[in-house]
Amino acid sequence: MPSARSxxxxxxxxxxxxxxxxxxxxxxxGEFIIERLIWIAGISTIVLVALIFIFLxxxxxxxFVSVPLSELFGPRWYPIENIFGLWPLLFGxxxxxxxxxxxxxxxxxxxxxxxxxxxxxxxxxxxxxLIEMLAGIPSIVLGFLGWVALAPLIQRLGAPTGLTAFTGxxxxxxxxxxxxxxxxxxxxxxVPKEYRDGALALGATQWQTIWRVVLPAARSGLVIAVMLGIxxxxxxxxxxxxxxxxxxxxxxLGSGIMFQPVRTMTATxxxxxxxxxxxxxxxxxxxxxxIVLFIITFAINSLATRIVGQxxxxxxxxxx
Amino acid sequence: MTRQxxxxxxxxxxxxxxALVVIPTVLVIVYIFVQGIGAISxxxxxxxxxxxxxxxxxxxxxxxxxxxxxxxxxxxxxxxxGAAIYLAExxxxxxxxxxVxxAIVNLAGIPSIVYGLFGLxxxxxxxxxxxxxxxxxxxxxxxxxxxxxxTAEEALLAVPERFRVTSYSLGATRWxxxxxxxxxxxxxxxxxxxxxxxxxxxxxxxxLLFTVAAFxxxxxxxxxxxxxxxxxxxxxxxxxxxPNMPLDIxxxxxxxxxxxxxxxxxxxxxxxxxxxxxxxx
Amino acid sequence: xxxxxxxxxxxxxxxxxxTYEDGTRALKNITLDIPPNExxxxxxxxxxxxxxxxxxxxxxxxxxxxxxxxxxxLFNDKSVFDEDVEIASLRRRxxxxxxxxxxxxxxxxxxxxxxLKLAGVRNEAVxxxxxxxxxxxxxxxxxxxxxxxxxxxALSGGQQQRLCLARxxxxxxxxxxxDNPTSGLDPLSTGIVEDSLxxxxxxxxxxMVPHSVQQAAxxxxxxxxxxxxxxxxxxxxxxxxxxxxxxxxxxxxxGRFG
Numbered sequence: 122m123p124s125a126r127s128x129x130x131x132x133x134x135x136x137x138x139x140x141x142x143x144x145x146x147x148x149x150x151g152e153f154i155i156e157r158l159i160w161i162a163g164i165s166t167i168v169l170v171a172l173i174f175i176f177l178x179x180x181x182x183x184x185f186v187s188v189p190l191s192e193l194f195g196p197r198w199y200p201i202e203n204i205f206g207l208w209p210l211l212f213g214x215x216x217x218x219x220x221x222x223x224x225x226x227x228x229x230x231x232x233x234x235x236x237x238x239x240x241x242x243x244x245x246x247x248x249x250x251l252i253e254m255l256a257g258i259p260s261i262v263l264g265f266l267g268w269v270a271l272a273p274l275i276q277r278l279g280a281p282t283g284l285t286a287f288t289g290x291x292x293x294x295x296x297x298x299x300x301x302x303x304x305x306x307x308x309x310x311x312v313p314k315e316y317r318d319g320a321l322a323l324g325a326t327q328w329q330t331i332w333r334v335v336l337p338a339a340r341s342g343l344v345i346a347v348m349l350g351i352x353x354x355x356x357x358x359x360x361x362x363x364x365x366x367x368x369x370x371x372x373x374l375g376s377g378i379m380f381q382p383v384r385t386m387t388a389t390x391x392x393x394x395x396x397x398x399x400x401x402x403x404x405x406x407x408x409x410x411x412i413v414l415f416i417i418t419f420a421i422n423s424l425a426t427r428i429v430g431q432x433x434x435x436x437x438x439x440x441x
Numbered sequence: 442m443t444r445q446x447x448x449x450x451x452x453x454x455x456x457x458x459x460a461l462v463v464i465p466t467v468l469v470i471v472y473i474f475v476q477g478i479g480a481i482s483x484x485x486x487x488x489x490x491x492x493x494x495x496x497x498x499x500x501x502x503x504x505x506x507x508x509x510x511x512x513x514x515x516x517x518x519x520x521x522x523g524a525a526i527y528l529a530e531x532x533x534x535x536x537x538x539x540x541v542x543x544a545i546v547n548l549a550g551i552p553s554i555v556y557g558l559f560g561l562x563x564x565x566x567x568x569x570x571x572x573x574x575x576x577x578x579x580x581x582x583x584x585x586x587x588x589x590x591x592t593a594e595e596a597l598l599a600v601p602e603r604f605r606v607t608s609y610s611l612g613a614t615r616w617x618x619x620x621x622x623x624x625x626x627x628x629x630x631x632x633x634x635x636x637x638x639x640x641x642x643x644x645x646x647x648x649l650l651f652t653v654a655a656f657x658x659x660x661x662x663x664x665x666x667x668x669x670x671x672x673x674x675x676x677x678x679x680x681x682x683x684p685n686m687p688l689d690i691x692x693x694x695x696x697x698x699x700x701x702x703x704x705x706x707x708x709x710x711x712x713x714x715x716x717x718x719x720x721x722x
Numbered sequence: 723x724x725x726x727x728x729x730x731x732x733x734x735x736x737x738x739x740x741t742y743e744d745g746t747r748a749l750k751n752i753t754l755d756i757p758p759n760e761x762x763x764x765x766x767x768x769x770x771x772x773x774x775x776x777x778x779x780x781x782x783x784x785x786x787x788x789x790x791x792x793x794x795x796l797f798n799d800k801s802v803f804d805e806d807v808e809i810a811s812l813r814r815r816x817x818x819x820x821x822x823x824x825x826x827x828x829x830x831x832x833x834x835x836x837x838l839k840l841a842g843v844r845n846e847a848v849x850x851x852x853x854x855x856x857x858x859x860x861x862x863x864x865x866x867x868x869x870x871x872x873x874x875x876a877l878s879g880g881q882q883q884r885l886c887l888a889r890x891x892x893x894x895x896x897x898x899x900x901d902n903p904t905s906g907l908d909p910l911s912t913g914i915v916e917d918s919l920x921x922x923x924x925x926x927x928x929x930m931v932p933h934s935v936q937q938a939a940x941x942x943x944x945x946x947x948x949x950x951x952x953x954x955x956x957x958x959x960x961x962x963x964x965x966x967x968x969x970x971x972x973x974x975x976x977g978r979f980g
Contacts, residue, residue, distance in 0.1 A: 152616045159531060162523025166544040166590070169583055173551065176562040228462055235459035239452060248463060250710060255466040257706045259644025261673045262695050265680050266469060269691065298462060326448035349550075356552030358647040359677065387554045387647075394558075394651055399566070411558040415551065422550040426543055439785025440602060533787065607824040610782060611837035611889065612814035621836070626827065 177415055181408030188406070198369040198384070200393065200403045209371045210410065213286070213383035216372070217361055218354040220290025220379055221297055225354075226347055228294070229301030233346075236302070237309040238331055256299035264360035267292045272364055280380045284366030287379040292364055293354045301350040308342020309335060345425045352421040355387075356414065362388035386410050470703075473696050480693025494657065494683050499694055501661060505574075505669035506643055506701070508662070509653065512578025513642040517585040518635055524586070525593035525631070530619055549587035553647040556584045560652040575665040577653030584648055585638040592637060596630020597623060629716030633709045640705030644698060646673040656682070672698045725956055727944075731755035732897060732927040733779055733816075734796040740774050740951075743788025748774040750951040751793070756897075756944075761919060761928045763942035763959070765935060767974065770948040772931045776899050779929070780816040781809055797897075814841060817890035821902040823882035825874035830866055833874045833885060837893045852892045860888035861918045880911025887915070891922075898922070900930040904937070916941055935975055939963040947971045 185193070188205050195206030232252075236245055271291070272283030280287075312335050320330040336343070366382020369389065373381065390407050397404040488498035524541070532538040560580030570576045600623050608618040624631075646654075654674040662669040676694045679686050733756040740749040749771045756762045764772045777783040778795055781802055795802050802812055814837060826833050834853045835843075843849060853870065857863040862884040866877070874885060883903055890898055900919075904912040912933070919928055919941060932938040938945055942959035947968070955968045966972045973979055 152614060155616055156531070159523050159527045162520050163527030163532065163541055164537070165520055166524055166541050166548060166586065169586070170544045170547050172563065173555070173559045176559050176567075177555070180558075180562045228458060231455050231458040232462045235455045239455060240459075248459075251463055251466055253710075254470070254703060254706065257640060257644075257702055258466075258469065259646075259673055259698060259702055261644065261646045261676055262473070262699050263469070265676055265691070265695050266473065268680060269688070270472075295465065302462075326444050328448040328451035329444065332451075352550050356550070356555075358552065358554040359673075363677070363681065387552055390554050390558065391647060391650055394561070408558055408562070411555050414555050418550045418552060418555075419547055422547050423543060426546050438602070438787055439606065439782065603820075603822075603824045604826060606782065606785065607820070607826060608836075609785065610780065610813055610818045610820075611840070612810045612893065613837070613840050614810050617840055621840075622826065 174415060177408055177412045181405060181410075181412045184402065184405035184409035187402055196371055198389070200406070203402060205402070205406045207386075207410070207413070209369050210384055210386045210389050211413075212371050213365070213369075214355055214385040214387070216286050216378070216383055217289040217293060217365060217385055218351060220286060221293035221354045222347065222351055224290060224294035225297045225301055225350055229298045229346070229350070230305050230343065232298070233302050233305035233309060234331060234336075237306050238327070238335065252299050252302055255295070260296060260357060260360045263292055263296060264363035267360060267364040282366060282382065284364055284382050285380045286365060286372065286383045289361040289365035289383070289385070290379065292360045293357055296357060296360060297350040297353045300353050301346045304346035304349060305339075305343055308339040308346060311342060312338040341428055345429055348421050348425045352418050352425075355421075356418055358387040358391050361385050362391050367392060386414055470699065473692060473699055477689065477692030477694075477696030480689040481696065485693060486697070490657070490679075494679055495686055495690070499672065499675060499697060501658060502670040502672045502675035502694075503697065504661060505653075506672040506698075508574055508669060509577050509581060509649070509671055510639050510643050512574055512665070513581040513585055514635065514639055516578050516582025517589055517638060520582075521586050521589035521635075521638075522593055522631060524590050525597055526619060526624075528590070528594050529597035530615070530623065545587050545590055548583070549591075551584075553584065553645055554650075556580055556648045557650050557652060559583075560648060565652055571666065572651070572653050572655070572668050573666045574653055574662060574669055577649055577669075577671075578665075580648045580652050581642045581645060584645070585642045588641060589631075589634045589638040592634025593627070593631040596627040596634065599630060600626045626720065629712055629720075633713045633716070636705055636709035636712065640702050640709065643705065644673055644702045646671075646677055649674050672701070725754050725953075727755045727757045729757045730799070731796075732758040732798065733929070734799075735775070736794045736796065738775070738778065738791060738793035738795060740771070740778065740783070740791045741789065742786070748951050749778075749791075752948075752951075752953045753793075754946055754953060754956050756927065756929055758927045759923055759925075760943035761923050761930060761941050761959075763938045763945040764929065764931050764948060765938045765945060766948035766954075767979065769950070771951040772948055773901055775948070776818070776901055776929065776931060779897070779899055780813045780818055782813075782818065784809070810840075814893045815895050816897040816899060817893055817895035818899040818901065819883070819886045819890055819903050821905045823879060823886055823906070825877070825882050825885060828874060829871045830874050830877075830885060831870045833889055834892050837889065841893070852894075856888040856891035859891050859918065859922060860884045861914050862888055880907045880914070883907060883911070884915065884918075887918070895926065897927045897929065900928065902931050902933055904933050912937075935963070935977070939975075947974065949974070 184205070192204070192206060194208050195204070196208050197204050197206045198209045236248060240248065267288060272288055274283065275285065275288055276283035316334050316338055317330055320334045325333070362385075365385060365388065367384050367388060368382035369384040372378050372383055390410055393403070394407050397407065485498040486503060487500050489501050490499065491497035528538070528541065532541070557580065560576055564570045564576035564579050565572055604622045604626065605618050608622045613621065649671050653668060654671050655668040656678055658668060658670055672694070676691070676698060679694060680691050735752055735754050735756075738749055738752045739747065741747050752775065764775060766772055774783065778791065779797070779802070783789060783791065797812070797816065800807070826836060831853065834856060835849050838849060838852060854863065857866065862881060865881060874882065877885060883906075887903070904915050907915070916937070919930070922928065923943070930941075939959070942962075944957070945959050945962045946956040947954045947962070947966075947970075949970060955962065955966060955971045957967075962971070963975055966975055
């Protein structure tokens with residue numbers, strides 16, 4: 122380091138010359154390494170998604186190779202006899218998810234409307250954390266409650282058993298609600314204030330404004346909310362596993378369809394993986410189900426991102 | 442019916458529905474509290490289960506969850522904060538950046554059981570880590586990335602631009618600016634994100650099923666390569682696999698888990714509000 | 723129009739044009755000399771390109787994504803855009819004070835020593851000396867000398883702006899760029915700043931965007947009038963404001979527009 126004398130006399134600018142040649146190398150190298158590491162952290166996200174898919178393929182593809190396609194879409198899932206028909210599981214997932222969405226979307230959308238358009242600020246400040254808390258409740262706790270309290274209740278109300286698709290849908294609905302509510306809320310919030318003001322100025326009531334002006338304007342955001350809610354519901358494991366009864370059959374069609382036990386794809390993996398031999402056909406098949414789940418949620422999320430576009434929270438760099 | 446009447450009805454219905462959503466939430470928490478508080482005691486928290494798990498406490502599972510939460514923090518924090526810094530400070534409007542964002546959205550959407558499969562295939566088997574704390578932590582850590590990245594990025598972007606520009610104008614490099622100005626001011630927000638992520642990770646069951654969780658272990662884990670019990674899995678097991686399981690212990694276990702997760706969420710919210718009040722802009 | 727000066731310029735602007743990402747041309751072929759140890763004023767109506775030009779000098783313009791420049795800016799005869807120029811060092815030699823006060827979080831001491839510490843100065847004695855000297859030069863010393871460890875944001879607007887000036891001075895730059903530094907300040911603070919600048923020009927070269935034509939006329943040694951990104955006229959301070967050669971300059975100076 123140059124002596125203190127040169128520092129005080131000639132100023133720091135003399136120590137650190139304008140050109141890079143004599144600059145202390147270490148600091149430069151250190152910064153370079155750190156910035157490289159940050160870049161690596163950034164693209165690690167892409168790498169991880171790819172890795173997950175690759176591992177799923179590695180362990181799951183053998184199943185699709187060894188099981189003929191006709192059987193794959195067959196109506197029976199009976200691993201003990203080496204029958205691997207995916208259809209009951211797929212149907213179970215779809216049925217439970219459908220039920221959940223039918224319950225959650227009206228409930229969630231309405232709550233979002235309440236929060237965004239009707240509730241006074243004080244209420245909003247209590248309700249929003251409350252809903253965040255709902256999101257925070259572990260799925261196993263809700264599943265436990267469903268198993269120990271909700272299912273018996275439903276049975277007492279007349280169903281043959283309390284472990285049904287409906288029970289699962291009800292639970293799933295409540296678990297998807299925070300997602301649907303918060304994204305719907307964002308969509309409603311994004312509708313410019315001028316739209317509402319304009320409608321009200323023309324004499325519309327609050328309800329008319331909401332129904333005719335705000336909701337249509339927020340349409341694409343609301344669609345996103347539903348899509349992500351679906352994604353959330355399809356991917357849930359523990360809660361549905363505990364309350365849907367785990368019968369890997371296609372339930373009989375008819376009015377009572379929701380009140381029969383079903384088995385979802387997620388529950389199948391969770392319930393059966395513990396008992397399979399590694400490398401067996403059953404084992405590969407479970408990974409195969411994982412591939413199907415991955416593809417479904419990937420499709421939903423990518424589509425949702427495509428509709429929404431990239432986030433608009435880019436900084437205006439360099440401007441004061 | 443006049444428009445005014447219609448309006449009143451509509452608003453009333455909307456409010457009622459909102460209550461339908463909010464009230465059960467409160468009910469759930471209160472119900473578990475009421476049913477489970479009886480079982481909670483110091484012994485409950487510090488003793489292992491006995492007599493085929495129908496008696497005793499939940500200590501090994503509790504400890505296991507603590508270990509796994511720490512492990513998750515260690516795995517996810519560097520990666521998530523690094524990725525957030527990348528997105529907030531370095532990434533341009535390029536194809537690569539869009540891919541990164543798409544990847545994060547997808548990581549957030551992958552079902553937890555699929556993470557479990559990935560953990561099994563990659564960490565337990567391929568890397569030969571076996572069912573172990575480290576395999577579980579790696580799996581949970583990756584699963585927690587999206588939540589922490591999003592919150593951290595938000596916190597970084599919230600730091601006003603003028604601090605960066607001022608720092609540059611005083612002769613700082615980009616990293617020096619980030620290290621001395623941006624990160625310190627974004628730290629509370631980043632911390633909020635980490636704690637929220639940990640809260641979510643602590644309550645997860647599916648990723649643990651094949652990567653770390655044990656039904657019952659006579660001894661506590663001694664290294665990160667050992668298996669461990671974990672609270673969410675323990676709850677699942679005692680409520681579905683153990684015959685004659687006393688109901689109050691089940692509720693007590695659920696209550697402890699719920700309290701841990703809610704406490705973490707509460708801490709995160711407190712950090713966030715206090716930070717908003719104390720910041721310099 | 724005498725764009726070039728007899729003395730070798732501290733900063734030489736050569737055919738500089740600047741275009742933003744969306745195509746707006748902020749600067750159109752500007753050439754001028756900024757002589758050393760003078761107060762050089764860039765004035766004109768808003769959107770004239772003055773701030774853009776200023777930011778080009780210390781390459782803060784690099785931060786603006788997607789923007790391009792043509793032409794060259796020479797500092798001490800060397801292009802600031804050369805490959806081997808170290809930008810951090812450049813910005814210490816050409817230091818900027820902004821229109822709104824930008825105190826960094828922390829104490830007055832922290833603010834003043836931030837740039838120094840980044841440059842590698844650790845010696846406590848040196849840091850103290852720089853802090854004292856720069857605060858005196860910015861006419862802030864008497865007001866804060868007893869509370870250097872107190873928060874910088876607790877200062878008034880005028881004090882904060884002088885702090886920013888002191889912050890730049892602590893680095894002992896060669897050029898000080900001031901972008902409308904007195905915009906939010908009361909007349910007393912404005913006067914203090916203007917007086918300080920008059921003193922400082924003996925040691926430093928000062929380039930300033932003024933708050934008003936009156937301010938420009940008060941302190942400029944040399945001045946340049948910019949309009950819509952073009953250099954309309956440049957000349958000696960006294961001459962330019964009392965006897966402008968271009969009609970547009972006269973219109974602006976006499977307040978007919980802007």
